[in-house]
Amino acid sequence: MATIKDVAARAGVALGTASRVLSGSSQTSADSRSRVLAAAAELGYIANGPARSLRRARTDVLGLLVSDIRNPFFSELAHAAEQEARRHGYTVLLANANEDAEQADAYLRTFAAQRIDGLLFSPQGTVSPQVAATLASGLPLVFLNRTIEGVDAPLYGTDNAQGVQQVLAWLQSRGHRDVAFVGGPDTISTGAERRAAYLTGRQAHGISTDDRLLDAGDFLAGGAAEAMCRILDRGVTFTAVFGANGQTTLGAVRALRERLGAEQAARIEVVSFDDLDWFEFASPPISAVRNDASSIGRLGVRGLVDLIGGRAASGERIPTTFADRCVQDIR
Amino acid sequence: MATIKDVAARAGVALGTASRVLSGSSQTSADSRSRVLAAAAELGYIANGPARSLRRARTDVLGLLVSDIRNPFFSELAHAAEQEARRHGYTVLLANANEDAEQADAYLRTFAAQRIDGLLFSPQGTVSPQVAATLASGLPLVFLNRTIEGVDAPLYGTDNAQGVQQVLAWLQSRGHRDVAFVGGPDTISTGAERRAAYLTGRQAHGISTDDRLLDAGDFLAGGAAEAMCRILDRGVTFTAVFGANGQTTLGAVRALRERLGAEQAARIEVVSFDDLDWFEFASPPISAVRNDASSIGRLGVRGLVDLIGGRAASGERIPTTFADRCVQDIR
Incomplete structure (x- = not known):
């Protein structure tokens, strides 16, 4: 398996630079960022999540990046996630992408610079450099309701x-x-x-x-x-x-x-x-x-807590129900 | 003006203990926490906000603690605050008290342990020990829409x-x-x-x-x-x-x-x-x-940015309008 040294060598940058890029620091040039991320992708580099989180100081904080906080689906999901997280001893810091990939990237950088133990993520659908850096950093991560094609992380979402x-x-x-x-x-x-x-x-x-x-x-x-x-x-x-x-x-x-x-x-x-x-x-x-926003939030947190603890999490499709409100033929 | 040494002496604890309590660390006993906070209150101790924030490493992150994220007023306010914050180079991490003073306290501890440059706060109405610690820490803070009686921080809220x-x-x-x-x-x-x-x-x-x-x-x-x-x-x-x-x-x-x-x-x-x-x-x-949730969020961020920059902020009551949707007498 490729190590961070291999990534630095392939990218032609110092080890510290590769480490900063892969941990999502903003203290790197755009050039070295793109070279390191390209090298990490070519070599299939993945940081060792559980080991890495053991090395990190635990903060008991989870990050939750939602797509649109004004969408009641996501505010309900955030509420349920937070209640479940508190049951496991975590607080949840929430960030809002506002259906904007650039804003999502800004928050991924914030979460990388702050100290969180894991990330609940409703992505905007594309693998931006910052999404790639987050994935490569080995931060325990689950997708909530939305996934990114080709990215291997558990999804907890609607059927x-x-x-x-x-x-x-x-x-x-x-x-x-x-x-x-x-x-x-x-x-x-x-x-x-x-x-x-x-x-x-x-x-x-x-x-x-x-x-x-x-x-x-x-x-x-x-x-x-x-x-x-x-x-x-x-x-x-x-x-x-x-x-x-x-x-x-x-x-x-x-x-x-x-x-x-x-x-x-x-x-x-x-x-x-x-x-x-x-x-x-x-x-x-x-x-x-x-x-079922509540179940998605709740099960997503349980999956993330499993990942943080070094256990497996396989994701889940949550069934829908239908509210038929027709009382008569109105046409 | 009382210093942190005076507070430690009055509380009968070590300087480090007083410092940990006043910076909101959870690594303190309930006993020393209550003694330090009581001493700080008696002595009228207030950390020097702007000076303190200059000493701290800037993180370009603001905390926003809302009362209920499922209330559209607060999700709209959060959205507006975040857009305005980004204009000033900040991202906003959001936390939800769910109209629960204990949960609000848990998030105040999280924000204290994480590194934020300032706090936008919709309080639950009482000065809990954690609220007192947050106020005493000198963290730049504005109230959004709700205030706490007797606490001297700028309020940006509805008339x-x-x-x-x-x-x-x-x-x-x-x-x-x-x-x-x-x-x-x-x-x-x-x-x-x-x-x-x-x-x-x-x-x-x-x-x-x-x-x-x-x-x-x-x-x-x-x-x-x-x-x-x-x-x-x-x-x-x-x-x-x-x-x-x-x-x-x-x-x-x-x-x-x-x-x-x-x-x-x-x-x-x-x-x-x-x-x-x-x-x-x-x-x-x-x-x-x-x-007007948008104006409250926007003006609150501007006020907080002023405080962080060592300038004064005086708060503002934002006027309401009325949407009269009566089209006929239905009674």
């Missing part, structure tokens, strides 16, 4: 295929054929998985395969509203809307009401991945996949 | 009196006489201020002074639902409900719908301190005081 299957079955039972789908970014694993499951399943559930009914936002309300407007602008008609996460549904509902007026908008049934507090109060109520 | 005034004027204009008030804890400054403003102003606005119409929860949805149920259980009738924060309104609406059914509940007008995403979609829509 997206199951959730979409529940939506498709519901749409079919409600007799919808023309359904507008407002997705999330394909670069984020949850966005890609939900979209793929929807595209694969729609025909078998009697749903139109007209791709003018599809668009995608950024998993935030603003971007979703724009995506909804683009679908409306195509002049295509639909009787239902499926929002791929809670903030997306919020944005879509807002756009429908602004464009069509409240009365006309209320004739379109809305279904959402992620169940929000207010869906029961909407008119008509919004049915939704319950994405 | 609660103004917001309640807007609610009272609206209730009067809608002709409400019997109004149920679901408040928050009196131990939290926002809870106390909003309640006081309501009690002071209600008579002048033609609102009943029957105290059976008053109850208080914990500023979380569950506790507010229980408070709403207690009011209902008293058999007193009302035509409007005023929820003292967003989560309180959520809990109150839920309780009304569960107890009275959706149709009957919809005849009661609801008004809220804090405006939530979904109030415009509720049926009927919920009118609300807009508590």
Whole structure:
């Protein structure tokens, strides 16, 4: 197995420089950072996580980097993670990427410079240099709800295929054929998985395969509203809307009401991945996949605590349930 | 001015022990902690903040301890604080007290052990030993939205009196006489201020002074639902409900719908301190005081950056606006 000395030699830098880069220090030049990370990747260098954490002074602090703290899914997840962490004697410091890969990188640097025992991470989907440095540092790490393709770390996340299957079955039972789908970014694993499951399943559930009914936002309300407007602008008609996460549904509902007026908008049934507090109060109520944020946060912390203790953790897909709020045929 | 040596002498402990207690280390006994903090309080000891922060290695990290991350007011505030902090070259590590003073203390210890340059703090309302240690440590600190009586630190927060005034004027204009008030804890400054403003102003606005119409929860949805149920259980009738924060309104609406059914509940007008995403979609829509979380977060960071830089910061009350969502008389 490659050692940090091998990495330094291959990169042509001093051992101290390689060590600083791999521990995520910002006290390194961009040039040496990219050379060290490239060398680490070529040599398949992985720091020895458990051994490394034994050498480090324990801080009893876990880092949690979420994608968007204003998304109730993540604030619920953060709350559950923190309660579980406290049961194991840890506190959790929280950081918010705001669905922005650059901001995520800044927080990964902060966590590297601060002293944490392990990281719970909802990534933005790409292996940036800072993500690579975090992985190479050997810091115990689990992914929460989102993963990065090709990266070998346990994932604790929603069963997206199951959730979409529940939506498709519901749409079919409600007799919808023309359904507008407002997705999330394909670069984020949850966005890609939900979209793929929807595209694969729609025909078998009697749903139109007209791709003018599809668009995608950024998993935030603003971007979703724009995506909804683009679908409306195509002049295509639909009787239902499926929002791929809670903030997306919020944005879509807002756009429908602004464009069509409240009365006309209320004739379109809305279904959402992620169940929000207010869906029961909407008119008509919004049915939704319950994405079990609490279990994801709780199980993720248990997995991370296992990794920190030198035990194995294998990740888990957490089942979804479906809240059917239809009381009558409103169309 | 008292020095740390005076504190150690008065407490009868070694200088190192006093220093560890005052820097918030957990490596101290409960006994020495309470003796040192009592001595520091008696002597009016305050560490020299700016000088101390110059001695410390800068980390470019700010701590933000919020009361409840699942409360959209605080997640919005956290988001704004973080954007502003990044403009000044800081990242923000977030911690969630979950409206629990003990959990707040655990995070204050974490922040003390980690290295942060300053703290943005929404306190639970009491000076616990750990809060006292944080104050005594000289760490630059501003309060966000909530303060602690008698503690001299700048507060950046909502103008609660103004917001309640807007609610009272609206209730009067809608002709409400019997109004149920679901408040928050009196131990939290926002809870106390909003309640006081309501009690002071209600008579002048033609609102009943029957105290059976008053109850208080914990500023979380569950506790507010229980408070709403207690009011209902008293058999007193009302035509409007005023929820003292967003989560309180959520809990109150839920309780009304569960107890009275959706149709009957919809005849009661609801008004809220804090405006939530979904109030415009509720049926009927919920009118609300807009508590400007973004400005509070942004101005709080600017104040803290001033303190860190050795400049003065004087705090600010941020004005509220009112979203009147009444389109017709529904009664």
